[in-house]
Amino acid sequence: MASTPELKLGQKLSEGKTKQIFELVDESGLVLVQSKDQITAGNAVRKDQMEGKAAIANKTTSCVFKLLQESGIKTAYVKQHSDTAFIAAHCEMIPIEWVCRRVATGSFLKRNPGVKEGFRFSPLKMEMFFKDDANNDPQWSEEQLLEAKFSLAGLTIGQCEVDIMNRSTVAIFEILEKSWATQNCTLVDMKIEFGVNVKTQEIVLADVIDNDSWRLWPAGDRSQQKDKQVYRDLKEVTPEAMQMVKRNFEWVSERVKLLLEHQAGGRVVVLMGSTSDVAHCEKIRKACTSYGIPCILRVTSAHKGPDETLRIKAEYEGDGIPTVFVAVAGRSNGLGPVMSGNTAYPVINCPPLTPDWGAQDVWSSLRMPSGLGCSTILSPEAAAQFAAQIFGLTDHLVWCKLRASMLNTWVSLKLADKKLQACSL
Template identity: 90%
Template sequence: MASTQELNIGQKLNEGKTKQIFEIVDQPGLVLVQSKDQITAGNAVRKDQMEGKAAIANKTTSCVFGLLQESGIKTAFVRQHSDTAFVAAHCEMIPIEWVCRRVATGSFLKRNPGVKEGYRFSPLKMEIFFKDDANNDPQWSEEQLLEAKFCLAGLDIGRCEVDIMSRSTVAIFEILEKAWATQNCTLVDMKIEFGVNVKTQEIVLADVIDNDSWRLWPSGDRSQQKDKQVYRDLKEVTPEAMQMVKRNFEWVSERVKLLLESEANGRVVVLMGSTSDLAHCEKIKKACSSYGIPCVLRVTSAHKGPDETLRIKAEYEGDGIPTVFVAVAGRSNGLGPVMSGNTAYPVINCPPITPDWGSQDVWSSLRLPSGLGCSTILSPDAAAQFAAQIFGLTNHLVWCKLRASMLNTWVGLKVADKKLQACSL
């Protein structure tokens, strides 16, 4: 444990096939997750030592959780501590593996004879497995999970919690699927686990996500698979075969870093007719920043200085950076329509509606001459979201933030409903 000298490591809390969990004495609520060099298959019926696997697995997990947290997914991950360990929130683990499938393969084919390998699930296929090594992790239904009446860290696992885990699994898969697609890799299926944070009693993505957790097919080609299935398929475990497996794991750990990067860029340029609209525009800018999109604020009037408006437009068209223009103009909005009629870039009207003439003023944004395609969105947050959806078509990091935001909105409603029902009883 030389790599953990700067932490006050306490007792071992748990040990699995590929990792150990230690308490951190002077940091209550946190644990150290230490990876091992062991690789297993078939509930450890086959197990071998693979030198360097701990570092590879830890690197992969840290990058994956970094991407998910940057997107907005709630996880137990706190920070990478060393080459082979990371710090996480202490969770009581829910003894369920959530398996999400895009492509039919592996055990699914054995359990569903007649389905051909490669069958594509749209929507995703969800499966639940109870973690019980003695019985080979039997498949469960949602009803069995509900009837188990688990209580972990003081939280009863009921319908609300099961629904949250189910929805979260789909969102997590879709985020990672989108990210891996940038590397021309098909995320075929994956398994994840959730825990209950002992301090907050909140369900979070926990455990690890590494190359043991999924199937990855470069170019969608099973023969090029880079995941643990290569190890499972070995007829004989030889030093040469283990080197091949290790090279595949290293291939994944190197490319997983690229999932945190994006070659696509873009910006939002907010044009306001007057600085009296600055507060409205600042809301747009703040919302853009939550999606990682740069936002520039400019002042120009299409009525009072159309030549300057078109000059500013040309300035942002001339450097090749993909741009969405947002026109903020009250009263008679000429700004958005003039921009839309003179640029091929998207234009969004976001007029600040006032209580006196707002109901009349909004028509200048809605009733446009033919040949103009600017949309009108009254909410500053929604205008930024729409711009993010445009950029999300080519920027997976923006798309991932949007997908996580959808999940978090849904979870917020689910939790609010649960609390309201509890108050009504």
Template identity: 95%
Template sequence: MVSTPELKLGQKLNEGKTKQIFELVDQPGLVLVQSKDQITAGNAVRKDQMEGKAAIANKTTSCVFKLLQEAGIKTAFVKQHSDTAFIAAHCEMIPIEWVCRRVATGSFLKRNPGVKEGYRFSPLKMEMFFKDDANNDPQWSEEQLLEAKFSLAGLSIGQCEVDIMNRSTVAIFEILEKAWATQNCTLVDMKIEFGVNVTTKEVVLADVIDNDSWRLWPAGDRSQQKDKQVYRDLKEVTPEAMQMVKRNFEWVSERVKLLLEPQASGRVVVLMGSTSDMAHCEKIKKACASYGIPCTLRVTSAHKGPDETLRIKAGYEGDGVPTVFVAVAGRSNGLGPVMSGNTAYPVINCPPLTPDWGAQDVWSSLRMPSGLGCSTVLSPEAAAQFAAQIFGLSDHLVWCKLRASMLNTWVSLKLADKKLQACSL
């Protein structure tokens, strides 16, 4: 048994080139992932100790997983435990490395002669490799993966699970690509792994994502690369060369913290014609909160007090905070048109329709005079989503939540279909 002051560790479940995994005796279903100071290349053909690498890698992984989790991606990560270790859900790992590429470089060029370095993949290029050091991690096809008939933690890895991992890899890459773009850094390619959570039986992003996992080119310039490729490219491993590699890893671990910071602050201001619409407006506010967007509720009538409506508008325009106005007015929507005609900020109509006159009332939101650009969205949740899409153009954290939400909706449909098929058989 191994023990620490904070945690009681059980048996070592696994040990790789750069980490060890221990069970947690007092926390069933959780493990401790302990990083090592070792750096390797070419399936450990080259192997060196880099003092401080464990802390750097753990810091990077913890920030990356926090970003992904806050966006809404399901991962095994629970929390950072120490400078060199984090706690995660116990997973049985699927022995596949999923590789996602935006720019052609590295081994792809060797396997695809004639393609020039820098070729940009749109859509992203997906590849998978079977984890087998003895055979240098051979590339696999989807058919090989399906024919392997892996069964892990009681879950058979079939077409549904393969599709989920494929779609998730793309979403995870796009989220991290968007985040790194805020630092003027190109995410060139990335490898990730999935596991089956032994408790929930779900396929989740697992293992680590650190500077061994990707290629990063500041300003899109390969000569400035900050990833492990610098170590791979060393002709001779000297103390000076290793210090250069370490500085690059430290650069990434410092920058990755910035990925958690919003690039712009914005807000939604909901204007309702009457407090009778409060329940409708609260739904908008709750949905905005799910995207991390502040939302303020106000009461004003463009028919009964147009001067007050315009005064409220001016107050929000005057402080310089990017704002999306949502007009909630039912019987005769004057709020949306008046706001749209007097502000350059986006205005969304979200009328609360009633069973009696709703079909007629909605026309006051749909038929606008010329020169007005307000849109109309009937669902309060959809109005908040539309506002989030506007803010997502300048705030990567909001965009990441939208992207993860798209993925989660797709996965839920995929799993529902799998369950229905199982019931029909």
């Protein structure tokens, strides 16, 4: 590939069946991932040129990585550079394909005779395959991976790193599964790869995720499959057959853009009893923003102006936008109970407790009259998270952020434990 006007390409770092990786001379720590028009199956036993595949694959990968990054997953992806290439962080690749399965099909059935196609894995089925074309990518156990003692970019792959990749694979699959479900498509299985960022020594999702990477069944129907399995199943490769394969790939590349769109709008309306509670409320708003949820702050007192409180409530009930109300009232909390008794929308109490009377004040939020269902959460960040969990039931993008946050919390604890153990030795 010739150098583009925008980028000066250095040496070719690697080349696979469907892509090339180039060093970027003026961008330290970054590479260019250039897709090819080649499509392969069976470790390139079958391979053909499919005009336009590079652009289709690049478009799909870019959308998938944007979705994952916006959710909070750490990836090597930086940005799309052209129709057929994207820029990524330079990683030393861990030579393992992580395969995650929701539905039993394909090679799993051959390796596990007696299991019927369509068997649903709950929890997900995880498998690892060592990247070795000469030996047809043999399946590996966790013990084999640990005994290999891979050292990449200065990081030795031990139990901590294996656990992180395992957990990350599950989270990534679930995020994409949830997203594809909005298009009435079943994500059947998926393979991904990780690399070690040469600058940060972090394990990140790397390589590509395109229509070669998964099985995708619209309406859960295998006969409607839109993935590379269609190419694998061809008895004869004809121009007409390749056009059919290409149309399937194009269908996926168009639909994948829709995964970045919210399925349902929503908002959090924070009602505070006094402007003295603004700092507490701003924490709620900041946390809501991190989940992509609009948050509005209002001042009203159910004790001193119940008619105005109910008017504000009606204002947000009247436009049809799904709303969660958060009541922030110190001392005697009448705000949350009054709201809960007069709206069918969820109400969360989040009282700003003070050191002097906090223990007594909280009871006015906890001890509700019968018929009221408002919850009480003391942390402003946790109140926003609970609101996000409510919206996540209907908005996959909010759910994806919650799922990635769970993963990142787990990973931070894992790394902290590893660091502590290293200091103790």
